[in-house]
Amino acid sequence: MAVRSRLTTAKVVDAALELVDEQGVEGLTLAAVAARTGVATPSLYKHVASLAELRGHVGVRVLEEMTDRFTQTVLGLSGDAAVEALMHAYRAYVKENPKRYAIAPMDPLHDELQQAAGRKLIEVMFATLRGYGLEGSDAVHATRRLRVIVHGFASIESGGGFGLPEGLDDTYDQLVRMYLTDLRGQR
Amino acid sequence: MAVRSRLTTAKVVDAALELVDEQGVEGLTLAAVAARTGVATPSLYKHVASLAELRGHVGVRVLEEMTDRFTQTVLGLSGDAAVEALMHAYRAYVKENPKRYAIAPMDPLHDELQQAAGRKLIEVMFATLRGYGLEGSDAVHATRRLRVIVHGFASIESGGGFGLPEGLDDTYDQLVRMYLTDLRGQR
DNA sequence: ACCCACAGGCTAATGGTGTTAGCTTTTGGG
DNA sequence: CCCAAAAGCTAACACCATTAGCCTGTGGGT
Numbered sequence: 001m002a003v004r005s006r007l008t009t010a011k012v013v014d015a016a017l018e019l020v021d022e023q024g025v026e027g028l029t030l031a032a033v034a035a036r037t038g039v040a041t042p043s044l045y046k047h048v049a050s051l052a053e054l055r056g057h058v059g060v061r062v063l064e065e066m067t068d069r070f071t072q073t074v075l076g077l078s079g080d081a082a083v084e085a086l087m088h089a090y091r092a093y094v095k096e097n098p099k100r101y102a103i104a105p106m107d108p109l110h111d112e113l114q115q116a117a118g119r120k121l122i123e124v125m126f127a128t129l130r131g132y133g134l135e136g137s138d139a140v141h142a143t144r145r146l147r148v149i150v151h152g153f154a155s156i157e158s159g160g161g162f163g164l165p166e167g168l169d170d171t172y173d174q175l176v177r178m179y180l181t182d183l184r185g186q187r
Numbered sequence: 188m189a190v191r192s193r194l195t196t197a198k199v200v201d202a203a204l205e206l207v208d209e210q211g212v213e214g215l216t217l218a219a220v221a222a223r224t225g226v227a228t229p230s231l232y233k234h235v236a237s238l239a240e241l242r243g244h245v246g247v248r249v250l251e252e253m254t255d256r257f258t259q260t261v262l263g264l265s266g267d268a269a270v271e272a273l274m275h276a277y278r279a280y281v282k283e284n285p286k287r288y289a290i291a292p293m294d295p296l297h298d299e300l301q302q303a304a305g306r307k308l309i310e311v312m313f314a315t316l317r318g319y320g321l322e323g324s325d326a327v328h329a330t331r332r333l334r335v336i337v338h339g340f341a342s343i344e345s346g347g348g349f350g351l352p353e354g355l356d357d358t359y360d361q362l363v364r365m366y367l368t369d370l371r372g373q374r
Numbered sequence: 375a376c377c378c379a380c381a382g383g384c385t386a387a388t389g390g391t392g393t394t395a396g397c398t399t400t401t402g403g404g
Numbered sequence: 405c406c407c408a409a410a411a412g413c414t415a416a417c418a419c420c421a422t423t424a425g426c427c428t429g430t431g432g433g434t
Contacts, residue, residue, distance in 0.1 A: 007382080029420070030420080030422090031420065040383075042422075043382070045422075045423085047382090050422080051422095106342070106343060141358050144358045145358065145361060145362055147339075147343060148343060148358075148362060149336065149339060151343060152334075152335035152337075152338050152339020153335045155293070155338065155339065156334060160293065161294050161296075161334075167328065171328050171331045171335075178365060178369040179365075182369075185368070193400095193401095193410095216390090217393090218390080218392085227413060228393095229392095229394080232394085234411090237392080238392065
């Protein structure tokens with residue numbers, strides 16, 4: 001008979017991600033993960049060093065998921081069309097997975113475990129801006145501005161920070177246009 | 188002799204705010220607040236309904252502090268000068284008080300306790316945009332765009348999200364100019 | 375085919391948390 | 405001056421992360 005397949009770090013992270021989706025960041029607890037994976041709480045330490053490290057792993061998963069999705073979105077596009085698609089994909093992801101986005105680390109570059117995933121995500125944005133002829137630090141600034149807009153909006157929207165959802169699509173379109181115009185002006 | 192003046196909700200919030208400043212949101216614990224105020228932990232429940240409510244009170248304090256400061260900053264100014272001053276004041280506040288900003292609620296309008304404070308803060312931004320001749324929803328959109336930029340940048344910067352601090356002032360200046368140009372184009 | 379080292383599970387225990395119940399003390403107004 | 409209510413206390417509970425130490429199954433090497 002099939003042995004109840006043994007636990008692995010990946011499966012622990014899977015369960016953690018499910019819990020985050022269902023109950024938010026607060027609901028991610030070792031006890032809950034243990035219950036879900038059918039194991040005693042201390043057994044998790046065979047696969048994960050601590051709750052903090054588990055959070056880190058979950059964060060990496062989210063970053064990778066975002067990177068994959070945005071890469072697909074932007075493939076074959078360039079210029080304004082690419083930027084526009086990227087920005088809308090970013091918002092769509094956060095709208096679909098608000099709880100996941102909330103556990104994505106703000107400073108992935110400062111964490112050994114998350115560094116690679118964070119770098120790749122930013123690289124997608126950076127690459128999307130190729131073709132605008134930005135050189136050196138101009139490209140860095142443009143990437144930062146893009147991050148600010150995209151994360152600022154997603155963070156406020158997913159946190160329920162806009163009083164009424166009325167006209168939010170319009171607000172976002174305006175932000176996209178603002179950024180594109182700005183990009184053109186920089187040239 | 189002076190009786191060790193009794194505890195009050197305000198003093199509890201004071202202590203909580205100190206703790207947040209020193210140890211971050213995570214450090215805000217009822218036990219720590221009790222120790223700091225020289226009282227047993229359960230005694231705090233005479234002044235505060237729960238840890239969650241205390242967090243709410245602290246959030247209100249932060250929102251009020253921001254509102255006061257930005258109001259002072261913007262007083263007597265109008266147009267681009269006012270917007271520019273507001274944006275820089277926002278960034279400066281968050282840079283000086285990163286831990287406090289992290290506990291400021293993203294959705295103050297959805298919480299009875301924080302609603303008034305949140306409304307006032309947004310009102311300052313809204314009022315700063317007077318004089319641009321924006322009517323109805325245009326003013327709402329413009330306020331939202333302002334919030335997105337200002338919070339997006341502050342959130343990433345205070346979270347250590349920008350890889351290197353190199354040239355961050357330039358990035359922010361570009362964002363300010365981008366917003367001002369956008370505002371002008373809307374007219 | 376055996377054996378045994380080790381990976382992966384377990385229970386027990388510790389120290390920290392928020393919260394509730396119920397008692398005692400202080401204090402301020404009638 | 406008194407006494408009710410406010411504000412403190414201790415004890416207790418449930419939940420959490422984490423550590424220590426034990427047990428067991430399994431898989432690779434001889």
